[in-house]
Amino acid sequence: MATDTRHFGDSPVDTDVLDGAAEPYPRNRLYVKIAIALAIITAAEVAVHVFPDAFGGAGSMPYVISLLAMMALKFFAVAYWFMHLKWDNKILTWAFYTGVILAVAVYVAVLTVMQVWGGMTGVGVDPLGGT
């Protein structure tokens, strides 16, 4: 971070090189492949939902984890390729993932403190209890 004046990573494709270029843009093929992969993962997600028993039943550990894993995969794929983090200056990755990590950290902590994991809190079960 200290030597940020350096240029990180691959530089984006210089557009002047491509100006008016008629030949197909090689990255487009990659984009389509990614999209197909994303579609397949989405199908897999839905499949897990439709056949929960193959994953230990809806709401079970393996079920939730496999869904979360596929979700994360899609998330990172879009960010990495479609949003060009792969090719762009790493400082962008850094700026964005600071937000992501911070958000995950604090909100997971909130959910933990509020004991949301594994069933709901007693909250609300007994709104005016005890009178």
Place this chain on the structure above:
Amino acid sequence: MADTTVHEVGLDAAAPVAHLDHDTNTGISNTKLGMWLFLGSECLLFGGLITTYLIYKTPLSGPTPEQIFDIPFTSASSFVLLMSSLTMVLAVSAIERGDHHRLRVWLAATAILGSTFVAGQLYEFTAFYREGLGFTTSRFSSAFYTLTGFHGVHVTIGILMLVSLLLWSLRGKLPEHRSETVEVVGLYWHFVDIVWILIFAVVYLIP
């Protein structure tokens, strides 16, 4: 630390694309960096709403998520939104190549896919409402509508931006050297897609 001046490390100053921001210290334009920072901050906004939803997803009365969600329908609209990310990225790559015709095609496609998604969401909301899930029905309904509604508003704003870009381009105001405008709108659009990826899994699929 090497005392390189900015000028030595910036992008090729001769590139037409770079006339605006080629001299930034990081080599990234202000706009793009700004957009990414903004997206980082959006993570905490949506994180807060998702957390709220997770805390409130079991209602004390009224319909439960299991009773109300129509997974096949939502899967289809999720798929639509996902594909709009592809068309978006193709639009960006079109303008970077100077292919203005394709740019317009892909922008229009993205806007149409996005609108389909929003329309689907509106349909879903009315269907839920008819099944007895009003905004004020339960803690679940408030949290659900707020989260998905916020996302829907984001998509709608994205569509407005896409349509504006399209008009700009048609009026000849979107030359290659402003391709970054499209890219930055694209970032926003992909982010909105990413958020839906989370919502789809966390809200709809995981009970």
Place this chain on the structure above:
Amino acid sequence: MSRFRSPVAKVLIVASLALFVVLWGAMIWTAFEHDAVPLTTLDPQGPFSTMIDDLVAPVFIIGGMVFVGVLGAVMYFVLRYREKGDDDLELPKQTHGHTAAEVAWTIAPGIVLAVVAFLTVGVILDLSAEEEGALRVEVYGAQWWWGYNYDITGDRSFDSDGDISTANELVIPVGRPVELRITSMDVIHSFWIPALNGKADAVPGMHRDWKIQADAPGVYRGQCTEFCGLSHANMRMLVRAIPADEFDEWVARQQQPAADPPADNELAVAGQEQFVNLCASCHLVDGLNNEQIAQLHEDDEFPLVAGVAPDLTHFRSRGTFAGGIYNLTYPNPAGDDSPFGATCTLEDLENCGDPTDIGLAGNPDNPLYRPFIEDWLRNPPAMKPMAAEEGRGMPNLNLTQEQIDQLVAYLDTLR
């Protein structure tokens, strides 16, 4: 530029610094004075508050030492290295840092804090441990008073036969831990008896455990400390700790439903009638209007947001009312803080404390101090800010003096 060499300037500086020192000296000294500061946090009267106090002491000492160290260093450098005059122009050596020093003053506070952390962890765990043989009381906050349901029977329910309910004044046995289950009827309040333990928020929709214990008989005061709207300032409570045998007597008395006033007390009989007409839609007097209240609960028709008003069954067994801010009775003789100590009598009011020292009443057996309770019935929102028209607090019922006399006579029978 003036370098503060003028005598006026010197006087200014010295005076300011002297004032600083005197102020802080006086503050530290008075902070540890415990007379006539009934809410002080530094005079623990039970095992839990003592644990806290024992923890606070070393922390304060460490903090004080750190401050004196920093202040001392700064003062020393100012005096030693200040520019002495206009001819004193030579610039100092340009030092940029010293890694060993940095490491030292990163680690040293770390170690100090580790010690504090160690002590803290122990106390947190001790304070959250469960107590054997505790008396269980459910405490609920409501705008702007406190209610208590005792689990006398020990069946972990607060409303089986034999369990009792009171308001505002919590009576506990000396030397026995009391486990509180704290909740709220409306907004967040905070239950706090500084002499017995720290505070615990009363959160609606949530029950939370807390505990107190008093080592000696006495009246221990408290204050709601979470901002809860209009009359937050007027939401106090007190704990009367009494010896175990007296406590049992007290419980036996509380378990009785309210008796009808003796027929010869015409005023009170009339008062009871007024009460049933005017007051019974909110206040419970056990044995008088139980069905009415139960029905209201069922129909969800309470005129109050909070849903209830203080239980008045044994109203006269309290020394204060309206969230502990007004004396119901004459206070104990000055200096006597015992819960049911020396009783003052109507004949000997001289010997009682000043009843207008509001909220400091003692023994409920002392004679009724009428002005406050009469004023209360005449116009409650004038005695204590309340938003009765919005369903929070007691409304002005526009009673006549006659009605008031009757009602007070009736309330006086609720022993």
Place this chain on the structure above:
Amino acid sequence: MATPDPGQLALPSGNGAVEHRPLGVFTRPSSSKGWRSWFTSVDHKKIGVMYGAAALFFFIIGGLEALLIRVQLWAPRGTLLTADEYNQVFTMHGTTMIFLVVMPIGAAFANYLMPLQIGARDVAFPRINAFSFWCFLFGGIFLNTAWFLGGGADGGWFMYAPNSSVVFSPGHGIDFWNIGLLITGIASLTGAVNLIVTVLNMRAPGMTLMKMPVFTWMTLVTQFLLLFAIPVLTAAQVLLLFDRAFDANFFNVEAGGDPLLWQHLFWIFGHPEVYLMILPAFGLVSDILPVFSRKPIFGYPFIVFSGIAIGFMGWGVWAHHMFVSGIGPVSVLVFSLTTMFIAVPTGVKILNWTATMARGKLKLDTPMLFCIGLITMFTIGGISGVTHSVAPADTQQTDTYYIVAHFHYVLFGGAFFGFMAGFYFYWPKVFGYLMNETLGKVNFWLMFVGFNLTFGPMHVLGLQGMSRRIYTYDAGYGFEFWNQVATIGAFVLAGSIALFIFNIFYSRAKAKSMANPGPDPWDARTIEWMIPSPVPEYNFDPIPTITRRDDFWYRKYGETEDHMPVRIAATDEVCQSAEGEHDVHLPSPSYWPIVTAFGLPIVGYGLLYTHWLSLIGGLIVVAGIYGWALEPPDDPEAEHDHHDDDHGPVGEVEPDRAEDEDLSESEKEVETVG
């Protein structure tokens, strides 16, 4: 903007030519002088000054509210205010001081100074910068109009649910609070993006991150905290808004709403918030102290990294505000420990400042006095903070005046003393005249005494059990004496503020007959002191190339082998002069930021009164954004035309930082609004 060469114009679609006056309605403002220019200015310096002026105005309002509090508490059963009025007054006092005083003063310094310290012409997005300011101002005004429309918010500045719901607070006060702070939130968020980009992208040649002045560093950390903290508050406020406006169930306990959710969200924002209030002041002190110690800051990397560490750790401690809320012993324990160890990085700063003074040659001018005041007084507040972090102790202390003492010591004794140091120090740079020293010193001592008299006694009151937020107390609790001391102190403090205001005008009048203090009245170290005072519109011409930390100092002084400084150049020689041709291109003023911002409070009033008004407000916002998007960031016909390479020696390139404010980021705001 550079007229694009014909080669670029021959592109297949569109051309680079910018069309000005896109809507034909408004002529683009061009003047940078006269009172009207303030409304359209995008100059970071003017915006900085407006931030400061508005904040001082709000400070007087907040201060007068504080005086009402103090008078009410002078004696038992005070009758100046009713319970209801008191609740509004302290809520608005806290809200005003935090959101409309301390945060914007931080923004004022960041706006004015940071671009100068990094050698930039302006911030990255000058129009967004103007927009941020107007959002802040309109949000603040909106918040305060509650006083005339049925009363201010009455829930305390952290507005705990469910006391903030319609049932328990039926008036509109809390809505004003909520919507007003949503609007200022937009200001903070856009400002954060703007300033971060500025620091990362727009430093002068050679200014690497580790050569930046500490204030710039702390601005960077502060803005990151804002960037990530504001959306959390926004989320919470949206829930509250929906609860109050549309009957949602987020905090409706009967429907299972959990009051603790609000507390978590609020304090996840709230704790980073308190650090982002103190860090700008820490930055100022770190830059001022060395000037008056005549020695570089001791342990620069440690000062910087401890600032970053504070920023990071600040995210993991929020629940120390909830020790008594019922979060369970394990959570209490964890948050108790994380909180304590924040004292370590903060201590590093305090001790490095102390070490900066050691073996220096201390000039005890007013800014220095305030710095010393900060070091000592903040330490008191920090230490009481550590006593709160001991959770069992905090169960006795929380919501008492002991807490009130803590946060006034850190906020007033820390942040505000730092700002006072900054005011006295930078006044000549900003306004071209020095503040009177004698008055300044009296100002300091009066404030020091008043401050301690006001807030010192609150420690005792709190430890002796006085609750906060009580409009009255009774005789017999032993609260009388120290309350009276505090009230007297508050008036002494008011006197010191009045003296400060007097000093401003007095010194200005005096300055008319005195010479300009020149670029460098304090023999300072950082590059903002090498340009004329007041700073010319274009800041630097040419942009200096930075070779080391404290670059300006080392242009004046060399160092012998054993680090003794030797004068190598006269100050005049190394400063830039205001004379001569300065053909510098600057971003053009614009109406759109103020227009767009103006729509927001109208939407707010609409939400409260008639929804039609919201529609009008919304249309203004949208129109503003489109006007903005269609307006080129720079007016090609503006006074200064830009020719590349027309100034500056080789190597001191003036980077073309014309910002690209196109559709994308102007749209971006819509959705922070939405």
